[in-house]
Amino acid sequence: MSDSEEESQDRQLKIVILGDGASGKTSVAMRFAQEAFGKQYKQTVGLDFFMRRIMLPGNLNVTLQVWDIGGQTIGGKMLDKYIYGAQGVLLVYDITNYQSFENLEDWYTMVKKMNKETDSQPFVALVGNKTDLEHMRTVKAEKHQRFCQENGTSSHFVSAKTGDSVFLCFQRVAADILGIKLNKAEMEQSQRVVKADIVNYSQEPVTRTVNPPRSSMCAVQ
Numbered sequence: 506m507s508d509s510e511e512e513s514q515d516r517q518l519k520i521v522i523l524g525d526g527a528s529g530k531t532s533v534a535m536r537f538a539q540e541a542f543g544k545q546y547k548q549t550v551g552l553d554f555f556m557r558r559i560m561l562p563g564n565l566n567v568t569l570q571v572w573d574i575g576g577q578t579i580g581g582k583m584l585d586k587y588i589y590g591a592q593g594v595l596l597v598y599d600i601t602n603y604q605s606f607e608n609l610e611d612w613y614t615m616v617k618k619m620n621k622e623t624d625s626q627p628f629v630a631l632v633g634n635k636t637d638l639e640h641m642r643t644v645k646a647e648k649h650q651r652f653c654q655e656n657g658t659s660s661h662f663v664s665a666k667t668g669d670s671v672f673l674c675f676q677r678v679a680a681d682i683l684g685i686k687l688n689k690a691e692m693e694q695s696q697r698v699v700k701a702d703i704v705n706y707s708q709e710p711v712t713r714t715v716n717p718p719r720s721s722m723c724a725v726q
């Protein structure tokens with residue numbers, strides 16, 4: 506066994522994803538664990554599991570066990586059992602669906618109720634999904650930030666469709682749970698390149714822009 510293998514340590518974290526049906530919980534989990542995305546909506550009945558091992562600074566291997574909870578489980582008998590023992594909770598809403606944001610209060614209440622009973626505090630993160638649909642946004646960023654401030658949660662905006670910031674979200678949550686600080690370079694490295702479909706609008710010759718706008722975070726592959 507090499508020195509670096511001997512030095513590496515393994516940790517397991519249980520991360521639970523909660524939020525309304527169709528807010529994109531399965532898609533976020535699938536993007537993180539399998540680098541995949543499906544356009545077709547398939548409701549999660551009960552729950553699904555995903556797993557991915559990541560490395561955090563300090564040669565720390567962390568296996569994230571992601572519990573993707575079906576949106577219909579709210580009010581059901583099993584929900585508190587699913588949340589039990591979680592070190593991290595992602596509260597996911599769809600930025601184009603205001604109701605999905607409002608309903609997070611109910612989801613969060615369930616988490617807090619569990620905490621009272623078990624005396625353990627999971628780390629909670631607010632995740633606004635579907636940022637590729639920014640033009641259809643109905644939940645203002647200020648509302649999102651206010652929720653984070655009032656409830657002491659961390660703040661994330663992701664797109665399961667393009668993959669934008671999904672890995673970074675899980676990485677930051679894992680680091681926060683374990684009390685590890687990620688530096689700017691590590692976070693930038695985790696920013697996924699945004700993949701977009703190429704749309705051929707016209708067959709006419711393309712006119713070139715002088716000094717086209719530059720972005721260091723977005724590229725079409």
Ligand SMILES: Nc1nc2c(ncn2[C@@H]2O[C@H](COP(=O)(O)OP(=O)(O)OP(=O)(O)O)[C@@H](O)[C@H]2O)c(=O)[nH]1
Pocket residue numbers: 524525526527528529530531532533543544545546547548549550574575576577634635636637638663664665666667
């Ligand atoms: N445009 C866009 N669509 C997304 C995104 N994430 C998910 N979707 C779509 O939203 C729909 C619902 O996604 P799911 O991941 O199944 O939602 P869910 O929250 O797991 O739903 P339940 O299983 O009912 O709890 C699907 O059609 C997805 O393709 C995203 O980031 N952008």
